[in-house]
Amino acid sequence: MSIFSRLRRSLSSPSQADDGAGAGISIDYALNIRGESPAKLTLQRVFEQSRQVVRNNKDATTPPEAPARPTTKGRPRLLLMGQRRSGKSSISSVVFHKLPPNETLFLESTARIQKDSMASFMDFQVWDFPGQIDIFENPNYDMDAIFGEIGALIWVIDAQDDYLEAVTRLNTTILHLQRSYPNINIEVFIHKVDGLSDDYKLDIQRDITIRIQDELSDHGFENAPVTFHLTSIYNHSIFEAFSKVIQKLIPQLGTLEAMLTNLCRTCRFEKAYLFDVLSKIYIATDSAAADMASYEICSDYIDVIIDITEVYGSWPRSDAQRRRIEGEPWNAKVDDQVACPWAESCMVLHDAGRPIMLREVDRYLALVAIMKEDSYDRMPLVNMNVEAVVQGLTEFFDITKPRK
Numbered sequence: 001m002s003i004f005s006r007l008r009r010s011l012s013s014p015s016q017a018d019d020g021a022g023a024g025i026s027i028d029y030a031l032n033i034r035g036e037s038p039a040k041l042t043l044q045r046v047f048e049q050s051r052q053v054v055r056n057n058k059d060a061t062t063p064p065e066a067p068a069r070p071t072t073k074g075r076p077r078l079l080l081m082g083q084r085r086s087g088k089s090s091i092s093s094v095v096f097h098k099l100p101p102n103e104t105l106f107l108e109s110t111a112r113i114q115k116d117s118m119a120s121f122m123d124f125q126v127w128d129f130p131g132q133i134d135i136f137e138n139p140n141y142d143m144d145a146i147f148g149e150i151g152a153l154i155w156v157i158d159a160q161d162d163y164l165e166a167v168t169r170l171n172t173t174i175l176h177l178q179r180s181y182p183n184i185n186i187e188v189f190i191h192k193v194d195g196l197s198d199d200y201k202l203d204i205q206r207d208i209t210i211r212i213q214d215e216l217s218d219h220g221f222e223n224a225p226v227t228f229h230l231t232s233i234y235n236h237s238i239f240e241a242f243s244k245v246i247q248k249l250i251p252q253l254g255t256l257e258a259m260l261t262n263l264c265r266t267c268r269f270e271k272a273y274l275f276d277v278l279s280k281i282y283i284a285t286d287s288a289a290a291d292m293a294s295y296e297i298c299s300d301y302i303d304v305i306i307d308i309t310e311v312y313g314s315w316p317r318s319d320a321q322r323r324r325i326e327g328e329p330w331n332a333k334v335d336d337q338v339a340c341p342w343a344e345s346c347m348v349l350h351d352a353g354r355p356i357m358l359r360e361v362d363r364y365l366a367l368v369a370i371m372k373e374d375s376y377d378r379m380p381l382v383n384m385n386v387e388a389v390v391q392g393l394t395e396f397f398d399i400t401k402p403r404k
């Protein structure tokens with residue numbers, strides 16, 4: 001059963017948790033990734049080294065209350081905080097539960113912390129905090145339990161409302177965290193920017209950035225890990241922002257990017273994305289400049305494939321069909337004729353004549369690439385390279401998965 005047929009089931013029942021261009025280059029590339037390749041050995045070595053460094057730092061220099069880096073163990077946690085009605089639950093519902101954006105109008109206010117476990121390529125958790133509670137004011141909250149395994153704190157600010165109070169609370173939060181949990185990434189979502197002019201969006205972003213940086217430097221924190229994103233649930237910006245947040249939590253992201261960059265060069269792809277299919281967050285892309293349009297089309301393509309799979313289900317071939325495909329002139333087993341035994345799809349875009357291809361990697365991940373105009377003629381070569389990269393990606397996630 002393909003990932004896409006399993007997907008709708010997992011979406012409808014989110015778990016709640018308590019706690020070069022030539023053939024020669026292509027073939028070399030494929031051979032390098034298969035077997036006990038130097039690439040695999042290097043990745044293993046580099047990964048073990050960095051784990052060792054993290055362990056040593058923790059033992060020797062890190063103060064006791066500082067958390068382990070999220071990449072070392074446990075499930076990274078994304079904490080959604082901000083003022084009431086700023087859009088936290090809407091973000092979580094749209095990105096992780098596929099709620100249509102206009103249905104967020106009917107969401108009720110969150111009364112207690114909502115914890116969602118995401119069975120995804122790296123099993124992270126999303127905690128949605130009620131806007132009205134200030135955890136630093138309330139002694140009942142166990143800070144270590146909240147921030148101990150954290151991946152990132154996402155602070156949502158409603159850009160269509162008066163944001164001064166939100167910025168003041170955010171400043172207080174950052175100062176608390178800088179003192180006790182300095183490793184936590186703070187991601188500020190300047191949210192609901194749909195309907196605002198480009199100039200106005202940038203003005204708001206500049207104003208909020210200055211207010212936060214001024215406050216931080218007044219307290220002696222010059223290099224706090226604070227990043228700003230302009231977001232809205234009514235377009236792809238929220239997925240793009242989450243992609244950036246998640247990418248910071250992936251160990252050895254550079255290796256993944258290098259694999260995709262190599263694939264693009266070898267197969268002459270314009271752009272390649274590795275998607276988490278459930279959320280449509282991209283967890284890595286090649287080194288070419290990212291543009292929203294290519295992300296949007298790849299992400300919409302995933303939706304198309306999901307919808308088609310939903311309507312038609314999986315595609316069991318009858319014996320007669322199988323015999324016909326495997327007979328003359330091919331004389332090969334059908335499994336050897338297709339690059340992938342699960343979902344596989346390729347579509348040619350009419351406007352630019354550029355095919356898009358999609359290939360499953362495992363239960364959660366799919367590789368989606370935009371090809372150049374002439375690349376459709378070389379599909380066998382492309383398939384072979386994609387297969388090699390998929391195998392490399394599988395090994396990557398096997399090596400880097402969290403261990404106790």
Ligand SMILES: Nc1nc2c(ncn2[C@@H]2O[C@H](COP(=O)(O)OP(=O)(O)OP(=O)(O)O)[C@@H](O)[C@H]2O)c(=O)[nH]1
Nearest residue numbers: 085086087088089090104105109110131192232233
């Ligand atoms: N225009 C616009 N409205 C949004 C966006 N995101 C959320 N909203 C709306 O904002 C309102 C509040 O959203 P919620 O997700 O309930 O806000 P919350 O932060 O979870 O609120 P509390 O649970 O009270 O803390 C809803 O009516 C949403 O439809 C956005 O990107 N653009």
